[in-house]
Amino acid sequence: MNIDSLFASRLKSERSRLSLKQGDAADICGVSREMWSKYERGIAVPGGEVLMLFAMAGANVQFVLTGESSENVALSRDEQEIVEHYRTAPLAVKSAVLAALTAGTTAQQSAGTSQVFHGKVSGQIAGNKIVNHSVISNKKNK
Numbered sequence: 001m002n003i004d005s006l007f008a009s010r011l012k013s014e015r016s017r018l019s020l021k022q023g024d025a026a027d028i029c030g031v032s033r034e035m036w037s038k039y040e041r042g043i044a045v046p047g048g049e050v051l052m053l054f055a056m057a058g059a060n061v062q063f064v065l066t067g068e069s070s071e072n073v074a075l076s077r078d079e080q081e082i083v084e085h086y087r088t089a090p091l092a093v094k095s096a097v098l099a100a101l102t103a104g105t106t107a108q109q110s111a112g113t114s115q116v117f118h119g120k121v122s123g124q125i126a127g128n129k130i131v132n133h134s135v136i137s138n139k140k141n142k
Contacts, residue, residue, distance in 0.1 A: 008042035010064045015040070018058055029053040 015025045026036035029050045038044040046054075055061040063069050075083065086097060 005042045007045065007064065008040050008068065010067060011046075012040040013058045014054075014064050020057075025054065025057075028057045 015022070018019050018025075020028070022036045022040070023033045026033045029036070029046070030053060031050060035044065039046050039050075051064070054064075059067060086094060089097070107124070
């Protein structure tokens with residue numbers, strides 16, 4: 001694939017994401033349906049005005065041009081309110097919010113302590129007690 005075909009496939013993908021037919025996108029951008037078809041086949045490349053009009057219709061032109069999504073995704077009013085409150089919240093509240101939002105997800109990490117052993121391990125560990133060959137050691141947590 002060359003750059004024009006990558007651009008063309010992303011343009012088509014973005015049009016589809018917006019649930020637009022080729023004719024609809026062409027009308028919005030002030031070009032013929034035939035010209036829009038050429039854009040999506042990589043035969044022609046739209047100019048700045050066409051891309052600006054496409055962006056005004058909700059297209060992510062940064063994605064179309066570069067293949068990378070824009071970091072500045074428009075937030076709904078309730079999402080904006082959540083972000084504003086989160087930014088001003090104390091750390092404990094932020095932790096609680098993240099815990100609530102990630103509860104039950106596979107990405108959630110255990111809050112417990114983990115241990116990694118390199119080499120042979122003998123004995124038994126229960127809580128803060130280590131039993132090894134009849135020797136009991138009480139490790140104090142720091």
